[in-house]
Amino acid sequence: MFQEIENKELFKQTQQFSLDYLESIFNRNVYPTEEALANLSKFDEELPLDSTDAKNIIEQLHTYGSPATTATLGGRYFGFVCGSSLPVGLAAKNIGTFWDQSPSMNVLSPISNKLESVVEKWFIELFNLPKNSSAGFVSGTSIANLSGLIAARYRILKNNNWDINQKGLMGAPKIRIVTGKQAHSTVLKAIGMLGLGHENIEWVEVDNQGRIIPELLPKLDSNTILILQAGNVNSGAFDDFNSICKKAKEANAWIHIDGAFGLWAGAVNELKHLTKGMENATSWAVDGHKTLNTPYDSGIILCADKEAMIAALQMSGSYIIESKERDSMFYTPEMSRRSRVIELWAILKYLGKEGIDEMVLTFHKRATLFAKEVSKIAGFYVENDVVFNQVIVRCDTDDLTERVLNKIQELRDCWLGGSVWHGKKVMRVSICSWATTEEDIHLAVASFQKALELESM
Numbered sequence: 001m002f003q004e005i006e007n008k009e010l011f012k013q014t015q016q017f018s019l020d021y022l023e024s025i026f027n028r029n030v031y032p033t034e035e036a037l038a039n040l041s042k043f044d045e046e047l048p049l050d051s052t053d054a055k056n057i058i059e060q061l062h063t064y065g066s067p068a069t070t071a072t073l074g075g076r077y078f079g080f081v082c083g084s085s086l087p088v089g090l091a092a093k094n095i096g097t098f099w100d101q102s103p104s105m106n107v108l109s110p111i112s113n114k115l116e117s118v119v120e121k122w123f124i125e126l127f128n129l130p131k132n133s134s135a136g137f138v139s140g141t142s143i144a145n146l147s148g149l150i151a152a153r154y155r156i157l158k159n160n161n162w163d164i165n166q167k168g169l170m171g172a173p174k175i176r177i178v179t180g181k182q183a184h185s186t187v188l189k190a191i192g193m194l195g196l197g198h199e200n201i202e203w204v205e206v207d208n209q210g211r212i213i214p215e216l217l218p219k220l221d222s223n224t225i226l227i228l229q230a231g232n233v234n235s236g237a238f239d240d241f242n243s244i245c246k247k248a249k250e251a252n253a254w255i256h257i258d259g260a261f262g263l264w265a266g267a268v269n270e271l272k273h274l275t276k277g278m279e280n281a282t283s284w285a286v287d288g289h290k291t292l293n294t295p296y297d298s299g300i301i302l303c304a305d306k307e308a309m310i311a312a313l314q315m316s317g318s319y320i321i322e323s324k325e326r327d328s329m330f331y332t333p334e335m336s337r338r339s340r341v342i343e344l345w346a347i348l349k350y351l352g353k354e355g356i357d358e359m360v361l362t363f364h365k366r367a368t369l370f371a372k373e374v375s376k377i378a379g380f381y382v383e384n385d386v387v388f389n390q391v392i393v394r395c396d397t398d399d400l401t402e403r404v405l406n407k408i409q410e411l412r413d414c415w416l417g418g419s420v421w422h423g424k425k426v427m428r429v430s431i432c433s434w435a436t437t438e439e440d441i442h443l444a445v446a447s448f449q450k451a452l453e454l455e456s457m
């Protein structure tokens with residue numbers, strides 16, 4: 001095995017494969033071909049008894065793995081809300097891969113903890129958050145939502161003289177949960193995992209864009225967790241933080257914002273009206289790997305109540321060495337994890353404030369262009385106000401929408417998924433790749449048109 005490190009052939013070959021991949025992926029079929037999918041059967045093997053040559057392993061990944069990837073890195077993948085990865089992020093992640101650091105304790109990785117402290121400050125500034133806010137670097141917004149709600153649960157019970165870590169939830173004072181009917185499924189997942197129970201949720205009615213109707217909020221109090229949303233996963237709409245947060249803060253409720261992709265609007269001059277008032281919340285969950293275009297995986301939990309966060313995620317042991325600097329494991333559920341801050345730091349530094357502003361605003365412009373162009377074609381209807389990067393499109397009937405969507409996916413010029421919006425089947429277009437050009441938008445619209453023509457014959 002030392003030979004592999006010494007002669008470096010394995011790594012050189014891997015690098016070549018990676019560069020070949022990068023060269024092809026921006027112009028390739030966006031979804032794997034039937035042949036590539038069929039070839040996945042090459043991986044149906046028993047665990048071998050003997051060692052396999054490392055070179056063959058990497059070749060197998062390149063030959064049969066690469067073609068079965070989706071081109072999320074490119075400019076015409078519009079499925080879910082994915083985001084590409086900026087080249088500098090891939091490069092920084094590559095260096096980080098070789099460092100193979102665990103940031104849990106400062107003593108275990110000084111560089112990781114240094115970068116985390118720096119990026120924490122940058123985030124506070126970018127989003128104009130309270131000065132003493134903390135940041136935890138997690139795998140994505142699923143865990144960021146979970147972490148924010150862990151801190152909220154700790155704080156509310158602590159204020160009721162109940163230490164959740166010691167006493168648990170059984171017999172604990174009641175925590176109220178208030179959220180909109182369009183809360184993201186990962187919020188519900190977190191509520192379930194935390195033992196707070198979906199049945200305890202006080203649901204608030206939403207408007208036609210999926211925003212909480214502020215007048216319909218129940219009376220909030222200091223035992224309430226209010227969960228809001230920056231960026232509805234279908235429409236991209238934002239709850240009205242300006243009118244909701246101040247009131248909720250006065251009532252001493254814990255306000256958590258799920259801002260997986262939408263929180264970034266707050267860093268853009270022309271779009272920050274969408275997040276106005278968000279600084280009055282208590283915790284914010286946001287992704288790096290969506291709007292910011294970091295490689296997977298990257299999510300951040302930001303919390304104004306640092307004390308609650310650290311107390312809720314406390315751990316100790318005779319072998320643990322705490323430092324005077326940051327020890328990252330007190331800010332996330334995990335102890336060991338990869339040092340994902342490396343590429344996050346690299347991308348923030350690469351873009352700078354103006355670069356972030358420009359990139360995110362361009363997503364909005366491309367989404368607006370897409371909506372404009374697709375609505376020119378008879379038979380397509382845009383169903384949402386395109387306030388950010390999401391466009392919802394439908395055809396005349398559910399059946400036609402479904403067939404057209406399947407046809408677009410089959411054509412592989414772009415890729416997007418479907419959803420249900422106000423009881424109707426729809427297609428969801430999410431524009432969040434730095435690589436998406438105006439030409440990509442025109443190609444995608446052409447694919448929509450072709451699919452509609454084929455399905456209307």
Ligand SMILES: *Cc1c(COP(=O)(O)O)cnc(C)c1O
Pocket residue numbers: 081139140141142143184186187231232233258259260261287299
């Ligand atoms: C994507 C998304 C999540 C989940 O984030 P992951 O990074 O996939 O864990 C949560 N909320 C919203 C609104 C999202 O778009």
